[in-house]
Amino acid sequence: MTALFHCIDDGAPEETVRLLAEACASRSVEFRAIEASTFRYRPQDRLPPHSMLYRPAVSRAAQLVEEFLLRDDVASFYPDVDAALFSCGAPRRQLERVGLTVPRSIPVACTDAPVLADHVERLGGFPVIVKIGGGEGGIGVMRADSMPVLRALLDHLVRGQGQVPELSAYVPDAMHHRVIVVGDRAVATYENPIEPDDFRSKPSEDPAAYTADVPAELASLALAATRSQRLRFGGVDLLRHPSGRLYVLEVNFPCFFAQATLGGGLDIAGPMIDELLAVSAALRTNRPR
Amino acid sequence: MLSALFLAAPVASAEEPAKTIVPTSTLPTAKTEGSTFAVEDDAVVVTTGKSTVRLHPIAAAIFALSDGKRSIDAIRKGAEEATGYPVDEPTVFAALDALADAKLISARVTPPGGETELDLVVVADGTDAKELVAKATSKSPGADWTKVKASEEKAKRAVSEKHKSEAAEKRTDTKLKAAEEDRKKAFSAYGAGRVKQEQALKAKTAKAGDEKMLGAQRTAAESAAKSERVLRKKLALREMDKKKQPQKL
Numbered sequence: 301m302t303a304l305f306h307c308i309d310d311g312a313p314e315e316t317v318r319l320l321a322e323a324c325a326s327r328s329v330e331f332r333a334i335e336a337s338t339f340r341y342r343p344q345d346r347l348p349p350h351s352m353l354y355r356p357a358v359s360r361a362a363q364l365v366e367e368f369l370l371r372d373d374v375a376s377f378y379p380d381v382d383a384a385l386f387s388c389g390a391p392r393r394q395l396e397r398v399g400l401t402v403p404r405s406i407p408v409a410c411t412d413a414p415v416l417a418d419h420v421e422r423l424g425g426f427p428v429i430v431k432i433g434g435g436e437g438g439i440g441v442m443r444a445d446s447m448p449v450l451r452a453l454l455d456h457l458v459r460g461q462g463q464v465p466e467l468s469a470y471v472p473d474a475m476h477h478r479v480i481v482v483g484d485r486a487v488a489t490y491e492n493p494i495e496p497d498d499f500r501s502k503p504s505e506d507p508a509a510y511t512a513d514v515p516a517e518l519a520s521l522a523l524a525a526t527r528s529q530r531l532r533f534g535g536v537d538l539l540r541h542p543s544g545r546l547y548v549l550e551v552n553f554p555c556f557f558a559q560a561t562l563g564g565g566l567d568i569a570g571p572m573i574d575e576l577l578a579v580s581a582a583l584r585t586n587r588p589r
Numbered sequence: 590m591l592s593a594l595f596l597a598a599p600v601a602s603a604e605e606p607a608k609t610i611v612p613t614s615t616l617p618t619a620k621t622e623g624s625t626f627a628v629e630d631d632a633v634v635v636t637t638g639k640s641t642v643r644l645h646p647i648a649a650a651i652f653a654l655s656d657g658k659r660s661i662d663a664i665r666k667g668a669e670e671a672t673g674y675p676v677d678e679p680t681v682f683a684a685l686d687a688l689a690d691a692k693l694i695s696a697r698v699t700p701p702g703g704e705t706e707l708d709l710v711v712v713a714d715g716t717d718a719k720e721l722v723a724k725a726t727s728k729s730p731g732a733d734w735t736k737v738k739a740s741e742e743k744a745k746r747a748v749s750e751k752h753k754s755e756a757a758e759k760r761t762d763t764k765l766k767a768a769e770e771d772r773k774k775a776f777s778a779y780g781a782g783r784v785k786q787e788q789a790l791k792a793k794t795a796k797a798g799d800e801k802m803l804g805a806q807r808t809a810a811e812s813a814a815k816s817e818r819v820l821r822k823k824l825a826l827r828e829m830d831k832k833k834q835p836q837k838l
Contacts, residue, residue: 392703401679401702404686422690424700469700543661545682545699 303329303577306347308365310336310357315558317356323569327577334369336362349373350583352576354533356554358436375579377553377572383530391529391550392466398528400521400548403429403539405468411454416447423469426450427499431466432457438500443470471547474539476501479514479522480557480568481534483575486519488512488560488568492537503559510564517546525551532579533572617664617685618657618695635693642691646672648710651684652693661698687711 305324309317317333324331329352336357339345345368347353352375355366370381378384388394395402406419420428427445430453434440444450450467457463476492491509492501504510514522522536525548535555539547557568624637633649635642644652650671654664661681668676686701688694691711 396703396705399705401682401705404701404703422701424689424697469702471700541699543682543699544678545702546679547700547702 303327303350303352303580304332304348305329305352305354305573305576306332306334306369308334308336308353308355308357308362308369310359310362310365312356312358312362312554313556313558315562316556319558319561319569320354320356320573323567323573326570327573329573329577334365336365339365339368341365341368345369347371347374350375350580352376352573352580354554354572354576358554373583375576375583377531377533377576379530379532388529394528395525395548395551398524400525400528401546402549403469403471403547405431405466407464408454408458408467409464411451411458413447413451416450416454419467420447420450423467427470427472429466429468429470430454430457431468432463438502441500443499470499471539471541474541474547476549477518477538477540478503478559479518479536479538480555480560481522481526481532481536482568482571483532483578484523485571486514486522487571488564488566489514489518489522490560490564503563505563507564510560510566512566521546521548529553532575615696615698616657616659617651617655617661617688617698619652619655619688620693620695624693637692642693643712644688644693645710645712647674647676647680648684648687651681652688655685655688655694657695684710 305320307317307320321331323329336359339361347369350373353366353369354377355362367385370376370378370384372381376384392402392405404423406422408416408419420426426447427443428450430442430444430450432440442453444453454465457465476494477489478492479486479489481487489511491504493504493509494501518538521538525536526532526534529551531551531553533553533555535552535557537549537552539549541547557572560566560568624635627634627636631646633644633652635644635652647668650668651664653671654667659667661678665676665678665681668674668681682699683702683705685694685698688711689697689701693711
C-alpha cells in the first residue's frame with residue numbers, strides 16, 4: 301500500500317511545498333495537496349487511516365481544515381489530537397513552567413507612569429522590547445530606549461488601540477539561533493545576525509552559518525522547548541547572550557524550514573517525511589508515538 | 590559552610606542597579622554595605638535597614654561568591670562545593686536575577702529571565718527553607734531534562750519502595766499482632782486447661798480422700814461390727830453356761 305502525505309496549503313511558501321513534494325517522491329510516498337480555501341468538509345473528505353498530515357500554511361482557513369482532518373489514526377507532528385485541538389494559548393508561560401529561561405516579560409494594560417517605571421526596573425532597565433502579537437518576520441516587535449518613547453508607544457497601543465502588548469527584557473549583543481527540531485532530534489541550526497540599523501535579526505546569508513551538527517546545549521533547549529508546546533516539529537528561536545546565558549524566545553509551528561535548505565543546503569523535508577512515516581508505522585501496529 | 594563563605598565577605602558596593610543598557614562584561618558583585626548577615630540553620634538572613642531577605646543555600650553561596658572577580662563558572666563551581674548541591678549555569682543566572690531583584694547585586698550581569706522556581710531562593714524572611722531548597726535543586730531552569738526526569742523517576746521509585754517497605758512492615762505488624770493474639774488465646778486456653786486439669790486433679794484428690802475416709806469408716810464399721818459379733822458371741826456363751834449350772838435350794 302502506498303503511503304499518503306497530505307499537505308494543507310493556503311498561501312504557504314512555494315519552496316516549502318516543493319521541498320515536501322520532492323522528499324515524498326524520493327521515498328515513494330504519494331503527495332497530495334489540500335487547498336484550504338476550497339475545502340468542503342464532507343465525510344468523504346476525511347483522510348484514510350494512517351495517512352500523514354502537515355500544515356505549512358498559517359492562515360485560519362488552513363488551521364480549521366487541519367482540525368477537521370486530524371484523527372487518532374492520522375500521523376502528524378502533534379503527539380495526539382488533543383495537542384492540536386487545545387493549542388497552547390500561553391506559550392511563553394508554558395516555557396517558563398517547564399523551567400526554561402525566557403527573557404522576562406510583563407503584559408501591559410495601562411500607561412500609568414509608576415506602573416511602567418516598576419515594570420522597566422523589573423525588566424532590567426532600558427531598552428525594553430514592546431511586542432504585539434500576530435506579526436511575522438519581526439513585525440510587531442519594537443524597542444523603546446527611554447521612558448518618553450515607551451509612554452508614547454503604549455499610549456498608541458493600549459489607549460488608542462485597546463491592545464495588551466508585552467514588555468520584555470532586551471537582550472543586547474546576543475546571537476539569535478534558529479534550531480529546527482524533528483521528532484526527537486535537532487536536525488539543523490543557523491544564525492540570524494542583527495541587520496545594520498535595526499535591532500531585529502534575519503537569517504544569515506552565509507552558508508557557513510548553517511549546520512546539521514547542532515551544539516548540545518542548543519539542541520537540548522530546543523527539544524525541551526518543542527516538547528513543552530506539545531509538538532514534534534518546530535523552529536525554535538534562541539538567544540545567546542555574550543555571557544553564555546541562553547534564552548528561549550519561542551517555538552514556531554509551522555515554521556519556514558526551507559530557509560535551512562535554501563541558505564545552507566540542509567535537508568529538513570526528508571527527516572520530516574521520515575518522522576511522519578515512523579509515526580504512521582507506529583499507528584499501524586498500535587505502538588505509542 | 591555558609592558561615593565560612595560569609596567570613597570571606599564579598600566586595601562591598603553601594604551602586605544602584607543599571608538603568609540603561611545592560612553591561613555585558615560585568616562580573617557579579619554583591620552589595621553588602623549597610624547590611625547585616627545572620628546564618629540561621631540552612632539559610633542566610635540579610636538585613637538592610639528595614640528590609641529582611643532570606644537567602645537559601647544556593648543563593649547564599651552565589652551571593653557570597655559574587656566578589657566582582659569570579660566568573661560565572663567559578664561561582665557555579667564554588668556554589669556546588671559550598672552547598673553540596675549540583676549547580677548548573679542556568680541556576681547561577683537565575684539566582685543572580687533573584688539577587689538583583691532583591692537589590693543585593695550591584696548590577697545585573699544579564700537581562701533577567703522569566704519566572705522560575707528559583708525566584709524563591711531569595712525571598713522575604715519567614716518562609717519554609719527546606720521546601721524552597723528542594724524546589725531550587727529540582728527545578729533548575731535549562732537543566733538537562735533527561736537527567737531531571739531520571740532523577741524524578743528515581744525519586745518516585747524511592748517513594749514507591751518506601752511505600753512497599755512500609756506496607757511490608759505493616760503486614761508484618763499485622764501478622765505479629767495476630768500471632769500475639771494466637772499466643773494469648775493459646776495461653777489462655779492452656780491456662781484454662783491447666784485450671785480445669787487442676788480442678789479435675791483436686792476433685793480426683795478429694796474423691797480419693799473421700800474413698801479413704803469411706804474405707805476407714807467401712808473398716809471402722811466392719812471392725813465395730815466384728816467387735817459386736819465377738820461380744821454377741823461371748824454374751825451367748827455366758828447365757829448358755831448359766832443354764833447348765835444346778836439351782837441352789
